[in-house]
Amino acid sequence: MSAHAERATLFLLDQPRSAWHDQAVWWVRQKRDRAASALPEWEELRDQASRIKAHALSRLADYLEQFERNAVRLGARVHWARDADEHNRIVHDILAERGVTRLVKSKSMLTEECHLNPYLMSRGIEVVDTDLGERIVQLAKEPPSHIVMPAIHKKKEEIGELFHDKLGTPQGLADPQQLTEAARAHLREKFLAAQAGLTGVNFAIAETGGFVVCTNEGNADLGASLPALHVACMGVEKIVPRAKDLGVFLRLLARSATGQAVTAYSSHFHGPKPGGELHIVIVDNGRSRLLGRDEFRRSLQCIRCGACMNTCPVYRRSGGHSYGVTVPGPIGSVLAPSVDAAKHAGLPFASSLCGSCTDVCPVKIDLHHQLLAWRAELARNGLAPRWKRIGAKAGGFVLRSTLLYRVAGWLARRLVPLLPRALVYSRLNAWGRGRELPEMPRRSFRAEWRRRGKP
Amino acid sequence: MEVALFVPCYVDQFYPRVGLATAELLERHGASVVFPEDQTCCGQPMANAGSLDDARPLAEKFLRVFGAYQYVVSPSGSCTSMVRNHYGPLLGERAAQMHGKVFELCEFLHDVLQVKPRGRFAARVGLHQSCHGLRELRLGTGSERILPARDKVQELLSGIEGLQLVQLQRSDECCGFGGAFAIDEEAISCRMGRDRIADHEAAGAEVITAGDMSCLMHLQGLIRRDRKQLRVLHLAELLAEAGARA
Numbered sequence: 009m010s011a012h013a014e015r016a017t018l019f020l021l022d023q024p025r026s027a028w029h030d031q032a033v034w035w036v037r038q039k040r041d042r043a044a045s046a047l048p049e050w051e052e053l054r055d056q057a058s059r060i061k062a063h064a065l066s067r068l069a070d071y072l073e074q075f076e077r078n079a080v081r082l083g084a085r086v087h088w089a090r091d092a093d094e095h096n097r098i099v100h101d102i103l104a105e106r107g108v109t110r111l112v113k114s115k116s117m118l119t120e121e122c123h124l125n126p127y128l129m130s131r132g133i134e135v136v137d138t139d140l141g142e143r144i145v146q147l148a149k150e151p152p153s154h155i156v157m158p159a160i161h162k163k164k165e166e167i168g169e170l171f172h173d174k175l176g177t178p179q180g181l182a183d184p185q186q187l188t189e190a191a192r193a194h195l196r197e198k199f200l201a202a203q204a205g206l207t208g209v210n211f212a213i214a215e216t217g218g219f220v221v222c223t224n225e226g227n228a229d230l231g232a233s234l235p236a237l238h239v240a241c242m243g244v245e246k247i248v249p250r251a252k253d254l255g256v257f258l259r260l261l262a263r264s265a266t267g268q269a270v271t272a273y274s275s276h277f278h279g280p281k282p283g284g285e286l287h288i289v290i291v292d293n294g295r296s297r298l299l300g301r302d303e304f305r306r307s308l309q310c311i312r313c314g315a316c317m318n319t320c321p322v323y324r325r326s327g328g329h330s331y332g333v334t335v336p337g338p339i340g341s342v343l344a345p346s347v348d349a350a351k352h353a354g355l356p357f358a359s360s361l362c363g364s365c366t367d368v369c370p371v372k373i374d375l376h377h378q379l380l381a382w383r384a385e386l387a388r389n390g391l392a393p394r395w396k397r398i399g400a401k402a403g404g405f406v407l408r409s410t411l412l413y414r415v416a417g418w419l420a421r422r423l424v425p426l427l428p429r430a431l432v433y434s435r436l437n438a439w440g441r442g443r444e445l446p447e448m449p450r451r452s453f454r455a456e457w458r459r460r461g462k463p
Numbered sequence: 464m465e466v467a468l469f470v471p472c473y474v475d476q477f478y479p480r481v482g483l484a485t486a487e488l489l490e491r492h493g494a495s496v497v498f499p500e501d502q503t504c505c506g507q508p509m510a511n512a513g514s515l516d517d518a519r520p521l522a523e524k525f526l527r528v529f530g531a532y533q534y535v536v537s538p539s540g541s542c543t544s545m546v547r548n549h550y551g552p553l554l555g556e557r558a559a560q561m562h563g564k565v566f567e568l569c570e571f572l573h574d575v576l577q578v579k580p581r582g583r584f585a586a587r588v589g590l591h592q593s594c595h596g597l598r599e600l601r602l603g604t605g606s607e608r609i610l611p612a613r614d615k616v617q618e619l620l621s622g623i624e625g626l627q628l629v630q631l632q633r634s635d636e637c638c639g640f641g642g643a644f645a646i647d648e649e650a651i652s653c654r655m656g657r658d659r660i661a662d663h664e665a666a667g668a669e670v671i672t673a674g675d676m677s678c679l680m681h682l683q684g685l686i687r688r689d690r691k692q693l694r695v696l697h698l699a700e701l702l703a704e705a706g707a708r709a
Contacts, residue, residue, distance in 0.1 A: 010648075013648045013649070013651075020654055034633070041607075047609070051608065051610060319607065321637045321655050322648065322655075325654050326651055356513075358647075360594070360642075360648075360652070363595070363598035363599060364598070364607055364635075364636075367605050368607040380510075382513075384513045384515050384552065392512065397512075397514065399643070400513075401517055403509055404506075404514065404518065407472065408503075409503075413472065413503045417476035421477075438649045439646060439684070441653075442649065442650075442653035442685065443681065443688055444685075445684065446680050446683070449478070449480075451479060453475040453481075454475055456482070456483055457483070457486070457498050460483070
C-alpha cells in the first residue's frame with residue numbers, strides 16, 4: 009500500500025469525521041459553483057488566464073528580469089534563491105543582519121514548502137503565523153491540510169480546546185466569533201511587537217515591479233505595514249506580464265478558492281514604504297525543471313486557489329495530511345514528484361482520474377492528464393510501485409494473445425464459482441474486502457455472439 | 464451501415480448481456496453489427512499503471528483489428544476515450560488512424576445515427592455519469608463547467624416512457640472505481656462508491672444506470688455486499704429492455 013493509501017485508510021476509520029470533512033469541503037466547491045455561475049464569461053476568463061500564464065512561462069526569464077529591474081527602481085531589494093535552503097538562508101541573513109528576533113508572517117505556501125519556520129526558529133527567531141488557519145495549525149504543531157483553508161481538518165470544538173490550552177480562553181468555547189476574537193487579540197500583540205513582516209506573493213507584475221497579496225483577514229497588510237522591514241517570498245511562476253492582467257486573475261482567484269467575488273484584501277505593493285525596507289526573494293526550488301518539461305510545464309500556471317482540492321473526491325475523503333506534502337490534492341500530486349520522485353511515487357496513483365480537477369481549474373491545467381503523465385514517467389524510471397509493474401507486465405502478456413486472454417477469462421468464470429468463499433475472499437483479494445466480485449456468467453460475450461449467429 | 468463492435472475485455476468476460484444489448488440496440492436502429500474476434504483490450508489498465516511499453520502492443524493490436532472499419536462502437540466511455548485521447552503517447556502519429564472512427568454507444572446513437580430510442584421502462588432511475596464519458600468525451604456538461612447544460616445521455620433517455628430520472632445531490636461525482644485505483648486505494652474507493660449509492664437511494668432511485676459497466680461493477684459489488692435492493696443496468700441494457708417492452 010502507498011503511504012497515501014495507508015494514511016487515507018486511517019482517516020476513513022473515523023467515518024463520521026471523514027464524512028464531515030467531505031461535506032465541509034464540498035460546501036466550498038458548491039460556493040465556487042455559485043460564484044462562477046454569476047459570470048457568463050467564466051469559461052472565457054479561464055481561457056484568457058491560461059493563455060496569459062502560458063505566455064508568461066514561455067518567456068519567464070525575460071519577465072523575471074523585467075520585474076527585478078522595475079522592483080529595484082521602486083526601491084526594493086531583489087534576491088534569487090535556487091532552492092529551499094538558499095531561500096531560508098537569504099531570509100535568515102536579512103533578519104539576522106537587522107537583529108530581528110520577532111517575525112510575523114502571512115500565509116505563504118512557498119515558505120511552508122521550504123520549511124522556513126523551523127529553520128528560523130532553530131536560529132532564535134520567533135515566527136508567528138498570522139493567518140487564522142495557519143496560526144491554528146502552528147499552535148497545534150501540525151502542517152496545513154489545505155492551501156487556502158489550512159485548518160479545515162479541525163472542528164471548532166477542537167480549536168476551542170487548543171485555544172484554551174495555548175491562549176487561555178475559557179474551557180469549552182466553540183463559538184467561531186469568540187474564538188476568532190480571541191485569536192485577534194492574541195495576534196494584535198504579536199503584530200505590535202514584531203520587528204519584521206513576511207508575506208507571500210500572489211501576483212508579481214513584470215511591467216511595474218509591483219506585486220499583489222490577497223488575504224481575507226488583512227493580516228498581510230498589518231504585517232507589512234507595522235514593522236519597518238517587509239520580506240516577500242515568491243516562486244518564479246508568480247509573474248504576470250501586465251497590471252491589467254490582474255483583472256483576469258483576481259476575478260478567478262477568489263471565486264475559485266472560496267466562492268467570494270474577490271478576496272477581502274487585494275493589496276498592491278510598489279516598493280518599500282517611506283523609511284522602510286522591502287526585500288523580494290524569488291525562488292526556483294525545482295520549478296525550472298518542470299518548466300523544461302513539455303508534459304508538466306502547465307502545472308506552473310497554478311495560482312494556488314485550492315479548487316482542485318475542494319472538488320477532488322479523494323482529497324475530501326482522505327484529508328490533506330494523507331498526501332504528506334505541503335500542497336496536497338491533485339496539484340500537489342503533480343508538483344511533489346518533481347521535487348522528489350522516489351519519495352512521492354505513490355501520489356500520482358492516489359487519483360481515480362475522474363478529471364473534475366481539470367474542469368474546475370481556473371487556469372485550465374490538465375491535472376488528471378498530468379497525473380497520468382507522471383505515472384508513465386515514474387514507470388520509465390523504475391519508480392512505479394513494484395506490484396504495478398508486475399501486474400502491467402502480466403496483464404500485457406496475457407492480453408496480447410487472444411487465445412491466452414480467452415483461456416484466462418474462461419478459467420476465471422469456471423473456477424471462481426467452484427472455490428470456497430474463504431479462499432476467493434482471502435486477505436489477498438483487496439477488491440473483495442469491501443465489495444463482492446461480479447457474478448460469473450457461464451459464457452463470455454464472444455461465445456454468446458457465436459451461438460447467436462447459429463440458427 | 465456496418466459497425467464494428469468493440470467490447471471491453473471485462474464486459475466480454477463478465478457481462479455478456481451488455482455486449483448483446485449493445486448489438487441489439489445498434490441493429491434495431493439500422494446498423495449491421497460485426498464483432499472482430501481477435502480483439503482483447505484497449506490497453507488502458509497498463510497505460511494507467513504507467514507501463515506504456517506494455518500498453519503499446521495492445522494499442523497496435525487495436526489498430527490491426529479495427530483499423531479498416533469506418534465505425535467502431537463501444538459500450539464504454541472510458542475505453543473509447545483511451546483510444547481517442549490517449550493513444551498519442553503510445554502510437555505517435557499512427558494514433559490518427561482511428562480519429563473520427565471510434566464512438567461510445569450513446570454518442571454514436573445521438574451524433575451519428577441521430578436516433579432517439581423509443582420504448583417503455585417504468586422506474587425511477589438514477590443516472591450515474593461515468594467520468595470519462597462526461598469529462599473526456601463531453602457527453603454532457605459537467606457540473607464544474609459554466610456552460611449551457613446539455614446531456615446526450617439524458618436526451619436519449621427522454622424518449623423512454625415511464626422512465627423518471629431522479630435528482631441527485633451530487634450530479635456527477637466519481638464512483639471511485641478508477642481501474643487499479645479500486646485496489647490501490649481500496650478504502651477510499653469503497654467510501655466513494657457507498658457515498659454515490661447513498662445519494663441515489665436518497666433520491667429514490669430503483670435502478671442505477673451508467674454508460675460504463677466498470678463503474679457499475681464496482682457499485683454492484685458494494686450493493687450486493689451491503690444487501691441493498693438497488694438494481695444496476697448498463698444504459699445499453701436499459702434501452703434494449705425498454706425497446707423490447709414497447
